[in-house]
Amino acid sequence: MKILYEDSMPYAEHFFSKVGECQAYSSQTLTPEALQDVDVLLVRSTTKVTEKLLSKAHKLKYVATATAGSDHLDKPMLARKSIPWGSAAGCNAIAVAEYVLSCLMTEYASDLPSLLTKTVGIVGAGHVGSQLDKRLKLLGINTKLCDPPLHASGDHREFVSIDEICECDIISLHVPFVATGEYSTKHMFDSKRLTQLKESQLLINACRGEVIDNQAAKTLFESGKAMRLNMDVWENEPTIDFELVPHCRIGTAHIAGHSLEGKARGTYFLYQQLCERFQLPQKLSFESCLPNADVIEMSQLEGKSEIEQVSAAILATYNVMDDSQGFKKQVKSAADFVYSRKHYAIRREFASVTLKTGNFPVSEALYGLGFNTIHK
Ligand SMILES: NC(=O)c1ccc[n+]([C@@H]2O[C@H](COP(=O)([O-])OP(=O)(O)OC[C@H]3O[C@@H](n4cnc5c(N)ncnc54)[C@H](O)[C@@H]3O)[C@@H](O)[C@H]2O)c1
Numbered sequence: 300m301k302i303l304y305e306d307s308m309p310y311a312e313h314f315f316s317k318v319g320e321c322q323a324y325s326s327q328t329l330t331p332e333a334l335q336d337v338d339v340l341l342v343r344s345t346t347k348v349t350e351k352l353l354s355k356a357h358k359l360k361y362v363a364t365a366t367a368g369s370d371h372l373d374k375p376m377l378a379r380k381s382i383p384w385g386s387a388a389g390c391n392a393i394a395v396a397e398y399v400l401s402c403l404m405t406e407y408a409s410d411l412p413s414l415l416t417k418t419v420g421i422v423g424a425g426h427v428g429s430q431l432d433k434r435l436k437l438l439g440i441n442t443k444l445c446d447p448p449l450h451a452s453g454d455h456r457e458f459v460s461i462d463e464i465c466e467c468d469i470i471s472l473h474v475p476f477v478a479t480g481e482y483s484t485k486h487m488f489d490s491k492r493l494t495q496l497k498e499s500q501l502l503i504n505a506c507r508g509e510v511i512d513n514q515a516a517k518t519l520f521e522s523g524k525a526m527r528l529n530m531d532v533w534e535n536e537p538t539i540d541f542e543l544v545p546h547c548r549i550g551t552a553h554i555a556g557h558s559l560e561g562k563a564r565g566t567y568f569l570y571q572q573l574c575e576r577f578q579l580p581q582k583l584s585f586e587s588c589l590p591n592a593d594v595i596e597m598s599q600l601e602g603k604s605e606i607e608q609v610s611a612a613i614l615a616t617y618n619v620m621d622d623s624q625g626f627k628k629q630v631k632s633a634a635d636f637v638y639s640r641k642h643y644a645i646r647r648e649f650a651s652v653t654l655k656t657g658n659f660p661v662s663e664a665l666y667g668l669g670f671n672t673i674h675k
């Protein structure tokens with residue numbers, strides 16, 4: 300069985316060589332000819348799986364993406380060709396939740412206690428939204444959830460309308476990109492909703508760029524409207540509107556899900572799918588491929604309140620402002636955007652971090668967020 304996999308998948312060779320003959324490709328140079336003798340195509344979101352790409356793939360039996368989003372797969376076309384597809388739903392939910400927490404600790408750095416009085420409206424209560432909700436509740440921050448498809452399917456959690464979400468102090472978007480239909484998310488935040496945002500509200504988009512009308516956002520900024528936007532994703536990546544970037548308080552190159560664990564889990568989920576689909580034994584474990592935990596010195600936690608300890612630990616582990624500053628300074632073209640994502644200095648999730656905390660008890664919330672601790 301010949302497996303072709305995108306070269307930005309960590310540990311791909313380690314896992315897929317146990318399933319078949321495997322070879323890496325680059326999304327920038329992949330051609331229909333390269334798929335002629337391929338049985339399985341494994342992609343990340345940077346490969347658009349279109350009719351044209353598969354025009355010579357006559358042996359193809361399975362397509363899967365090592366990502367949560369699957370809007371880069373032409374699913375009606377795959378159905379017409381009777382090619383089943385899979386995704387890695389949930390692989391990077393923790394990474395995105397931690398990205399959002401880093402945004403919040405950065406945005407409220409000068410008045411952390413005020414963060415505890417805010418309400419966060421979460422749009423999309425799937426894998427990412429639920430992980431974020433859990434962490435915010437643990438910190439004592441009020442949340443509201445909006446997810447009409449889940450509500451309609453009988454999910455028993457309490458849901459509110461998008462209009463109620465728009466009243467929240469902080470709004471965090473975690474929906475898939477869906478261009479049409481009852482639950483379309485295209486330009487969910489259009490000119491009208493953006494205009495209604497108050498200066499004090501914070502809007503975070505770490506799902507798909509198309510969920511916010513980027514042109515409308517830029518026009519509003521240029522007309523003098525003050526808005527607090529944190530953007531990890533952009534319309535038309537990698538050919539994004541670079542004039543919008545400086546207006547965003549935090550801007551990053553679609554890396555919210557790029558923790559080492561998030562990307563490796565994506566690869567591992569596809570390995571599991573292939574083993575099941577082709578009835579092969581699953582001999583490899585996920586944990587076996589990961590390096591040892593990072594150890595971070597945190598002795599300055601002493602005497603700090605819970606939210607101060609949490610903020611210090613989060614920012615010492617992952618400070619989104621470092622990524623934002625690098626992005627704003629260095630990424631000026633589509634080629635830069637692609638390059639910076641491909642060479643992203645991959646970060647660890649909190650559960651892979653051990654905090655050296657000195658000789659005093661630390662807040663339970665740190666353990667709740669997944670951190671490990673050791674004393675000096
Ligand atoms: N920036 C990143 O690196 C990154 C990482 C992971 C996921 N994502 C994006 O975030 C999306 C969400 O990820 P996930 O793993 O939580 O997916 P998921 O499928 O588990 O959850 C998405 C949720 O959105 C809900 N939803 C759909 N349409 C909606 C609408 N109109 N209004 C409100 N809710 C709606 C769905 O019912 C579902 O519960 C992905 O589809 C992907 O596009 C981005």
Ligand SMILES: O=C(O)[C@H](O)[C@H](O)COP(=O)(O)O
Binds near residue numbers: 307556
């Ligand atoms: O949908 C997802 O899982 C994320 O957007 C993911 O982080 C995209 O990663 P990429 O395919 O660009 O490596």
